[in-house]
Amino acid sequence: MVRILISDGLDDDAIDLLKQKNYEVVCEHYEPEILLEKIKDFNCLVVRSATKVRKPLIDKSLESKNLKLIIRGGVGVDNIDVEYAENNGIAVRNTPSASSISVAELTLCHMLALSRFLHISNVTMRDNKWEKKKYEGTELFGKTLGLIGFGRIAREVAKRAYCLGMNIIYYDILGKAEGYDEYEFCSFDDVLKKSDYVSLHIPYDEKSGTVIGKRELSLMKNTAFLINCARGGVVDESALLDALNNNVIAGAGLDVFEEEPSKNEALINHPQVSVTPHIGASTVEAQKRIGFEIVDIIDSFFN
Template sequence: MIRVLVTDGMEKSAVKELRAKGFEVVEKFYNPEILGEKLREFDVIVVRSATKIRKPIIDIAAQTGKLKIIIRGGVGVDNIDVSYAKEKGIKVANTPNASSASVAELVLAHMFAVSRFVNISNVSMRQGKWDKKKYVGVEICGKILGLVGYGRISRQLAKKASALGMKVIYTDILGKAKDTDEYEFCELNNLLKRSDYVSLHIPFIKGKGVTIGKEQLDMMKNGAYLINCARGGVVDEVALVEALNNGKLAGAGVDVFVEEPTKNEALVNHPKVSVTPHIGAATKEAQVRIGNEIISIICDFFK
């Protein structure tokens, strides 16, 4: 029987369906020290973002040759040493389509929150304050949204933002998209200088460093907003707090952090910041889609 280890949770209906199809599914989180040994007993591992599968774990897991595929339930695979796994004959797959709409909607939620002080007024009212005159916000309609990275999530966000009356511009490491002329392509520095809102949709590449640091933040419009629902490591959190403190940025929406769970109280408690605990894909609809996509990946691989 093909054995599947699910370490970070999975939609219950998907687990039930896998079992009905004859797969043995074990739902359990293992600490890194023992994960490699446990993986010697499984054909498949399904992870989210909590489990990190690095070279030492892969080395131990590959000793028996039983582990055939690592599946990331989500878009990014930066918590997996992908190239090394492939060198060891282990396939790596993800579910890039399932959570695009959910993440795009969360970006918009953060944009609305910081634009209209939903984040901080929610807190102040619970403290008995009525700061009506203090919270004069801005409308997003008519503003420029700059997308850094133009993948599946960006494309979803572009459509939604455009429908709300925003002008969308984008940049991407691959250059101008060949399949659309609907939005304007520009280089990163130009995008940063022009955008009222900058939303990040790029992976964190270990060893490459941040994409948005002090230099990039200084380029942005005075009073602009930065939204990061991509990966924590792509933004210099210290530089971000500084830009919020000195008034360079009017606000920020942050769903992902350099360290998770984050200990950065200066960022989390900042009155200009809307924060969420890495919940971009955490909708019921997305979890069902992710589960279905994982089932398809496993069934196609072992058919």
């Protein structure tokens, strides 16, 4: 019988379906040192963001050679040493489409919150402050949204922002995308310079490190907002905080952080920052899609 360890949770209906299909399912988040021993007993490991699947864990799994498949429930696989796993005969899969709409909608939520001061007026109102004159916002209509990375999620964001009357420009390392002539392909620097909102849709690469630092922030308009619902490591938080404090940019919407849970209190409590605790894929609909896509991946792989 195929033994599956679900380390970071999964939709209940998907778990029930796996059991109905006669897989042995263990839903347990083990601390790293315990997981090193437990991993040898499983054929499949399902993770989200919390569990890191690095070389030492993969090496431990090779002692029994039971582990055949690692699945990341979500888009990125930067918490998995993919190349090392696959070089050692362990397949790695993810669910790139399941949460695209949810993350795209959260991106727009941050854009709207910052534009209309929802993130801070919601707090001051609870402190019995009526600061109506202080919160004169801006409309999304007619503004330019710049997308760094133009994959599945970015395209869902673009589709929705375009319907709100925004101008869409984008940069992608792969170049101009076919079939999206209503949007303008630009250089990386031009996206930063021209945009009223810059939204990041790129993976984190430990080798290249941060993508948005002091230089990149200095290219942005001082009225612009930076949105990051992708990966925390792509933004230099120290440089971002300096940019906010010195009015280099107007604000930031952040769902992801260099360290999670974030201990950067100066950033998360900044009045020009809208924050959420990595909830991009945290919708009922996305969790069900992720769950059933994982079931399909497991079925296809082991059958």
